[in-house]
Amino acid sequence: MEYFLQQLINGITLGSIYGLIAIGYTMVYGIIGMINFAHGDVFMVGSVAAFLVVLGIGLTGGSGILMILLALVLVAAVAMVVAAAYNWTIERLAYKPLRGSFRLAPLISAIGMSIVLQEFVRVNQEGRPKPVQPIVTGGYEIMRRATEAGEFIVRLTNMQILIIVSTLILMAVFTILIQKTSLGRAQRACEQDQKMAALLGIDVDRTISITFIMGAALAAFAGLMFFLYYGVTDFFVGFLAGIKAFTAAVLGGIGSLPGAMLGGLVIGLIETMWSAYFTVEYKDVAAFTVLIIVLIFMPQGLLGKPEVEKV
Amino acid sequence: MATANKTPVLTVEHVTMRFGGLTAVSDLSFEANRNEITALIGPNGAGKTTVFNCITGFYKPTEGKIALRHADGSEFLLERMDDFRIAQHAKVARTFQNIRLFSGMTVLENLMVAQHNKLMVASGYTVAGVLGSSHYRRAEKDAIELAKAWLEKVRLIDRADDPAGDLPYGDQRRLEIARAMCTEPRLLCLDEPAAGLNPRESEELNKLLRAIRSENDVSILLIEHDMSVVMGISDHIVVLDYGQKISDGTPHHVKSDPAVIRAYLGVDEEEEEKDALAAKAVAEAVGDQA
Incomplete structure (x- = not known):
């Protein structure tokens, strides 16, 4: 029971990170119908940018709690702006010229951009992992029980609280943005019928650019959290995290925002639970197997709308 | 007028x-x-x-x-x-022969999308909007009022919060006109x-x-x-x-232009002499309808 509770906490934390990345996949798919395969690497760019800023301002776990929080807000802001600038540029250079081309063209271009970003960071920042001392430390003891093997303690670390709470806040802000603001309405309109949206005076190109910027900002925040949580980042972290988040987006129903959040949670939980009770080596296999099973029986994903052919 | x-x-x-x-x-x-x-x-x-x-x-x-x-x-x-x-x-606004509403959005949202540009400016491109500036809230309120005024005119006010795709055909046509008018x-x-x-x-x-x-x-x-x-x-x-x-x-x-009647009835050039007769017949038929 205690063990399960601990894994649940770990799973939700991991799932939050996946969910934040998955939103970028699902939004871009919703609005232009393509999978931005470079999105995982935009997450990586955000994470490496966060590392560089943390190093630059010399942030360590020794500072006061308020100081750390303020500094992290600054780090997050820089990482989000950098990643957004990257994603915006990628969209302009590699996807926009291919709009109206055959469907696979932007997809292949996206795979190309993924390699470009990875290699760019590898050459620029060197390939070795970039570790950092824990910055957000401490936590709470939730439960303690003596077992034959010694005491088992269920912990909720401050880092986990930070990740879960900030994810909840970001997702709430985001949902309001999409549901209640004029920008969100324009995005949903472009999702359904770009030509008609343009005829109502909506700048479709700009709306698409904003979508890429928003997705990148969330991914960069996830990148910062990932880097703080694991204490390390490098040029390759975007690959697996990206694939997992993409899986989460598909699992939840690609194009659906709540679906992306739910999918992230499910993937995170499956991974941690599998590692806890079965073999760690096969945790990725477990996550992808669940994806396959869901897709066989619910091709539209958990919360996706059934595909309706446009007339 | x-x-x-x-x-x-x-x-x-x-x-x-x-x-x-x-x-x-x-x-x-x-x-x-x-x-x-x-x-x-x-x-x-x-x-x-x-x-x-x-x-x-x-x-x-x-x-x-x-x-x-x-x-x-x-x-x-x-x-x-x-x-x-x-x-x-x-x-310039337009409607379509085959209706193009945003069927997944509500009737009211369809009319709000049409007012996107002025709302974007009022919301300081969303930044001020998210922060809840009073200027934006007023603009949003005005936009809703304009939308509701048009819904009254096309008699769809009762269905403001229904998905546009659920409306019957004739209602969708009127909604499309209302949406076009909301772009002023x-x-x-x-x-x-x-x-x-x-x-x-x-x-x-x-x-x-x-x-x-x-x-x-x-x-x-x-x-x-x-x-x-x-x-x-x-x-x-x-x-x-x-x-x-x-x-x-x-x-x-x-109505009485022979060229128009020829186009609609497909009379040959050689049959010019019949035109006058046909013109009269069509003019009457069309006149009755009008």
């Missing part, structure tokens, strides 16, 4: 549109006057919708010039503008607004269009096959056949 001093709001000059070897519209020139209802009629495939597509920026005409003049004197060359700028700056257009282009409506509904449409014209600073360009609508509300009719203008004038003039 046909004013004595007619000023053109839309001037189409020598517009030609070719698709590969096919010439859909050839050397077409006509004018639509301010605060008038101008109808564009013609047999199927005459190029009417192509003309609409050129005006609203769907297509760029191969040759020619399309100018739109606002009452304040500003002029826009539509053939050089992007489609969204035509809607945003030149203030100077030129409203309606592509077969009466298609699929029953006689009672199309009579109601006539009333709505007349009300729109007299209560707003808007000119209407209309494609329509339903002659009771065309003859009932148009101030001016332009007739196309095979991409060319064959007649242009008041409903009365067009």
